[in-house]
Amino acid sequence: MGRRFKLLIDRNAEFELDLAPLLAVMVKLVPVLLLSSAFVQMMIIETDLPQVVQEAIKKQEADPNAASISVAVTTKEGVKITLTEKGKAHIEVVGLGQDKQIDYPALHAKFVELKKSHPAIFKIDIQPDEDVAYKDVVKVMDEARKARAKDLKFPVKDEKSGKESTTEYMFPEIVFGNTMDG
Amino acid sequence: MPTRTRFKVPVKRSQSFGLNITSMTDMFTILLVFLLQSFAAGEVQIDPAEGVRLPQSMTEKNPVDGARVSVSAKEIKFDQKVVALIKDNKIDSAALDAHDNQFIKPLFDELKKLNTENEKLAKTGKVLLQADQDLPYATLRKIMYTASMAGFPNLKLVTTVGN
Numbered sequence: 001m002g003r004r005f006k007l008l009i010d011r012n013a014e015f016e017l018d019l020a021p022l023l024a025v026m027v028k029l030v031p032v033l034l035l036s037s038a039f040v041q042m043m044i045i046e047t048d049l050p051q052v053v054q055e056a057i058k059k060q061e062a063d064p065n066a067a068s069i070s071v072a073v074t075t076k077e078g079v080k081i082t083l084t085e086k087g088k089a090h091i092e093v094v095g096l097g098q099d100k101q102i103d104y105p106a107l108h109a110k111f112v113e114l115k116k117s118h119p120a121i122f123k124i125d126i127q128p129d130e131d132v133a134y135k136d137v138v139k140v141m142d143e144a145r146k147a148r149a150k151d152l153k154f155p156v157k158d159e160k161s162g163k164e165s166t167t168e169y170m171f172p173e174i175v176f177g178n179t180m181d182g
Numbered sequence: 183m184p185t186r187t188r189f190k191v192p193v194k195r196s197q198s199f200g201l202n203i204t205s206m207t208d209m210f211t212i213l214l215v216f217l218l219q220s221f222a223a224g225e226v227q228i229d230p231a232e233g234v235r236l237p238q239s240m241t242e243k244n245p246v247d248g249a250r251v252s253v254s255a256k257e258i259k260f261d262q263k264v265v266a267l268i269k270d271n272k273i274d275s276a277a278l279d280a281h282d283n284q285f286i287k288p289l290f291d292e293l294k295k296l297n298t299e300n301e302k303l304a305k306t307g308k309v310l311l312q313a314d315q316d317l318p319y320a321t322l323r324k325i326m327y328t329a330s331m332a333g334f335p336n337l338k339l340v341t342t343v344g345n
Contacts (some may be wrong), residue, residue, distance in 0.1 A: 016200075019207045026210035033217035041220075042228050043241045044310065045339040130320035134313050135237040137322075138341060142240050176337075179326045 045141060067118055070177060073128040073140055078102055081110060083118070102136060108143040112152065115170040119154050122169070125177035144171045228310065228340060231259065237315040238344025248308030249296055249334055251289070251325060255314055258325065260292040271318050284327045293332035308336045 067085040074080065078095040079102055094110055097103045115121070124144060128137050146169055147154070153166035226245045230236070231252035252259045258266040258273070265288040266277035279285035297304040309329045313322055326337060 019203050023203055023207050023210065026207070026214055030210060030213055030217065033214070037217055037220045041343045042230070042236065042245060042340055043239065043343055044243050044245050045239055045241045045341060128319040130318060130323070132319045133315065134317045134319065134322055135315035137319055138237040138239050138315075138339065146240065176323075176326060179323055179330065 069124040071126045073132050075131050111144050115154055123173040124171040126174050127178040141174050231312045234312050234314050236342045239341035248310040250310050252312040265289045284324050286328045289328050290332050307334050309334045310338050312340045
């Protein structure tokens with residue numbers, strides 16, 4: 001009776017993986033990616049909005065008696081928010097902090113409060129003073145555009161379907177109101 | 183006198199050795215992952231303008247194409263061409279119109295030229311503005327005013343990602 005042939009396998013044997021081709025690919029890929037990488041990520045501020053919000057802005061523009069908000073940014077007094085409703089102007093001021101800088105958390109809270117009381121307003125006018133730094137204008141726009149709290153949503157009505165929906169945007173369309181002034 | 187022979191280190195010149203590249207591969211893998219993450223996949227590539235420190239913003243909108251205007255503390259550029267000089271945060275009076283001090287004539291001319299050269303881009307009316315964060319609004323207002331007069335009212339403010 002013949003004995004069955006047994007393949008001799010050394011289970012403790014070690015082998016070395018040839019990483020040279022992998023390394024060669026990486027050496028070529030790294031310079032390509034280095035050249036096309038953007039280390040400073042740049043974004044833009046514009047007014048491209050979801051459809052429902054855009055329709056709400058059109059509705060606001062179509063009604064001349066609708067409430068409107070104007071934001072004046074000054075280096076001496078801080079930010080002056082003027083809410084004009086039914087011909088009456090209601091002014092609120094967010095002053096400067098101890099470091100002579102605009103109190104941004106207080107400003108954001110004021111915008112949230114305004115949005116809660118006037119959910120139909122999506123467009124505001126911003127009127128910075130001549131000596132206000134560009135970075136401060138951008139910060140004020142940031143505070144007005146979107147709610148910082150993730151769970152904070154505002155009601156918005158879809159004019160086409162009539163359905164109520166929510167948005168995290170507060171005042172997404174910001175217009176420089178004093179650009180064309182002399 | 184017996185001569186002394188110099189000691190020779192026994193070197194096998196035909197000897198080969200295996201280079202351990204495992205750690206190098208590890209390093210490249212990490213580098214590759216990092217680079218893939220920061221790979222710019224946007225439709226429009228904006229080159230940072232020289233001498234311009236952009237403000238930070240929370241906006242999440244990727245850049246779009248438009249007329250490119252950059253403003254540093256020293257000059258206003260349209261694409262790469264210097265159109266006006268700035269000194270002490272004020273635009274050089276030579277670049278301003280004599281009857282309207284908000285109007286930057288050389289910038290207006292360049293934007294008007296773009297209207298004929300690149301009609302498709304001009305129709306969008308978009309201006310990509312890269313401005314230094316410390317510039318006063320008065321300087322920017324003149325650029326906005328001029329761009330608006332030249333038929334570019336859609337202002338896109340370029341910012342860096344921040345909190």
